[in-house]
Amino acid sequence: MSIESPKRLIPGWVWAALTVVVIALVVVLFFTDRRKTPDTSFEYDLSSYTQIDPKEVIFKEAGRIPLNVANPSAMAIGPDGKIYVGGENAVIVLNDEGKELARYAVKGTPGCLAAIPDGKLLAGMKNHIEVLDAQGSSVATWQDLGEHAWLTSIAVNDQNVYAADAGNRIVLRYDLNGTLQTRIGAADTARNIPGLVVPSAFLDVAFDPMDALWVVNPGKHGLENYRANGDLVSSWYRMGMDLPGFCGCCNPTHIAFRSDGTLVTVEKGLNRVKLYAPDTSLLGVVAPPEGLLAPGSATMSCDLEPPVRDLAVDAKDRVLVLNNPKHVILVFEKIPNREGEAPAKP
């Protein structure tokens, strides 16, 4: 006896359609994000400041010197043209073409370097200066500056060594033997010294071609010119995110002078390298943000780790920029016939 199957009340195509609808509902409800994206008022947009008119750029990248040292953090150029680069537990010595000539072992990572004419190298460790001879052996250790010290820059002339201590917000003048002579930059209303404002570990010092000492006052966004005895001679400050200004909490982070007296500055936050005339007017841009970072990341969280860790000018007046994440020294040369020359001296 055959059993007759019951007659289907709902046709198959309806079941198929229902299945499709259920699947679509599941996908829409559980596998898609239909929430509103945050309003533009919640976006942090610096694009209008990171894009620089190419006409403003008066230098071009002429080369890159790759660095075979971990965490390159400091750079100096010796009187003989050698380039010294400090990194993790090492200082490497390069010729001006980037060929490694020597490698010195140090304990820790130098935050700053300076070469002195007798062939010795001063390495600014966290809280003291280490003196290395021409073979890289440590020959002296200068005074311990205490637990808050954070040496960030050293400048040397024929008689003095100036060390910038960002942790203690002071510049120390030593003689060439390491004896402390003067403390420069502390607030002193009687001497009309405003005091160094150093919100983060960036404080740079440099000599101009006339051997005048310039100290960055990063919290006031400018530079101050001091005598060896600590007297303040002059100062100029320029706060602002526009091209001529210094942005952020504490800029410029590094300075260096070219032989014509023009000033090269590095900023963090808006990572840019610029050139100023001796009269403090902006001459142009050495390196725009995109030249210092990977494409599409013209800014990056800096804290203590901005991409540019040091700056120098060599005997050919080329600008050398120590780029930590790229592990290179970026070499910039002036573009011929571009504006940006220092005003002719009378």
Place this chain on the structure above:
Amino acid sequence: MKKESNLGRREFLRGTAVAAAAGAAWMAAHPRSEATVWQIDPTKCVQCGRCSTNCTQNPSAVKCVHSFQICGYCDLCGGYLQPGAKTRDSGAENELCPVGALKRTFVEEPFYQYTIDEKLCVGCGKCVKGCGVFGNGSLYLQVKHDLCMGCNECSIARNCPANAFRRIPASTGYLLKTGEHGGKERK
């Protein structure tokens, strides 16, 4: 033909007792793991803004917190002022925070102290980004556990593009930035 086993009641009870004793011994040897909570790793956070829109709480249980130890007390604060602000005062047009949750108080020239009004903060992270780009990174986001519902599958964690959300022991609760120089030590 296979013989059918017939477990008696006594054997069943004996087996159950042995299993219970073994379970108790195992539990004694392995104490219950500590309760955990969701938290943001500030070193991974990219301030995408999703914390403000993806939390089941409204406003979000994610709030900006501030490390006074790391702050530079700057006048030109990247976390407080709009990029390119015309003046450095507390005018609404100059403030970066879209809800006015970041407050500043004059300390002495040229230093200001910054505090967060938690009731206003929506956890968008805009000030955190500004502080990180231009400053010391003293502002950062954290899940406030007095506000967090403790969802097993956190909606923000699921959508976090940086995998900055992770579970940490409830006894710790927070991943705080501490120490001078942003908690980073120089060797």
